[in-house]
Amino acid sequence: MIKEMRLKANAKINLGLDVLRKREDGYHDLRMIMQSISLHDVLELTLTRTPGIRIRTNLGFLPVNEDNLVHKAAALLFEEFGTEQGVFIDLKKNIPVAAGLAGGSSDAAAVLTGLNRMLDLKLTTEELMERGVRIGADVPFCILKGTALAEGIGEQLTVLPALPRCSILLVKPPVHVSTKYVYTHLRADELSEHPDIDGQIEALHTGDLACLSAKMGNVLETVTLPAHPVIGTIKDKLRSLGALNAMMSGSGPTVFGIFDDPQKAREAYSRLKSEGAYQVFLTEGINQ
Ligand code: ATP
Numbered sequence: 001m002i003k004e005m006r007l008k009a010n011a012k013i014n015l016g017l018d019v020l021r022k023r024e025d026g027y028h029d030l031r032m033i034m035q036s037i038s039l040h041d042v043l044e045l046t047l048t049r050t051p052g053i054r055i056r057t058n059l060g061f062l063p064v065n066e067d068n069l070v071h072k073a074a075a076l077l078f079e080e081f082g083t084e085q086g087v088f089i090d091l092k093k094n095i096p097v098a099a100g101l102a103g104g105s106s107d108a109a110a111v112l113t114g115l116n117r118m119l120d121l122k123l124t125t126e127e128l129m130e131r132g133v134r135i136g137a138d139v140p141f142c143i144l145k146g147t148a149l150a151e152g153i154g155e156q157l158t159v160l161p162a163l164p165r166c167s168i169l170l171v172k173p174p175v176h177v178s179t180k181y182v183y184t185h186l187r188a189d190e191l192s193e194h195p196d197i198d199g200q201i202e203a204l205h206t207g208d209l210a211c212l213s214a215k216m217g218n219v220l221e222t223v224t225l226p227a228h229p230v231i232g233t234i235k236d237k238l239r240s241l242g243a244l245n246a247m248m249s250g251s252g253p254t255v256f257g258i259f260d261d262p263q264k265a266r267e268a269y270s271r272l273k274s275e276g277a278y279q280v281f282l283t284e285g286i287n288q
Pocket of ligand 1: 062063067068069096097098099100101102103104105107108138179250251252
């Protein structure tokens with residue numbers, strides 16, 4: 001049995017995000033291109049003799065009780081497989097919270113993956129993903145990682161060819177966007193434009209970064225851009241600083257720019273960081 005494990009929980013961006021329709025159960029049918037990026041949280045898991053789930057985190061405002069997604073992940077496996085032991089989870093957050101980067105989902109995915117190995121549960125990746133979706137729609141992708149098409153509520157995944165090499169600059173303005181607010185205000189049946197997700201898949205197959213970037217689109221911007229004009233300002237800034245294209249990730253507010261020139265990306269990073277108004281991260285895509 002492995003007693004201690006250190007895990008990386010990678011953030012994700014959406015290279016394309018389309019909403020097909022609102023379902024009767026209130027969820028939306030989505031079609032998204034998901035991409036893992038190098039920005040990550042670090043989790044240290046230690047099995048303890050005393051039962052229970054204890055959490056420590058460097059972010060004082062995050063819950064350390066059953067509201068934390070890492071607690072939900074550990075509880076799910078403990079309940080199903082019944083263990084005498086407990087776990088201590090030390091969570092170092094680097095991924096901004098409630099930012100459209102699936103930080104919490106990725107932490108949960110890391111706990112599922114880690115405990116599966118530590119407790120020798122022998123669950124396959126698919127079996128872990130089936131459990132992950134009960135915690136959140138993005139959790140299965142965070143277990144899989146890499147580049148994938150996500151359909152349904154985000155849990156039906158098809159692996160795609162890796163993103164061509166590029167720099168990804170993340171910019172998070174200090175505004176709060178609630179995912180619930182965005183989906184409740186989205187007029188899914190009245191969208192005049194839909195991103196060309198199939199075109200993006202084609203571009204991944206041919207390794208054409210410029211074409212992939214040109215086809216980027218996120219229908220959730222129809223709600224967040226009018227509510228938070230700063231998101232549009234950041235998109236324009238990233239493009240003027242040399243990004244092939246820029247878009248909001250998930251339900252926001254984080255905006256990312258795709259750069260084929262790493263030097264331009266570094267310059268844009270320094271420029272935006274020195275302005276001091278936003279959180280800025282220079283990252284890249286990671287493969288499965
Ligand atoms: P998504 O893109 O999946 O909507 P997000 O990046 O917008 O996710 P998260 O950072 O995953 O948002 O989390 C949002 C909410 O979940 C916060 O309100 C936070 O209090 C709660 N939460 C619970 N556990 C965690 C965790 N481990 N890390 C971050 N947030 C967590």
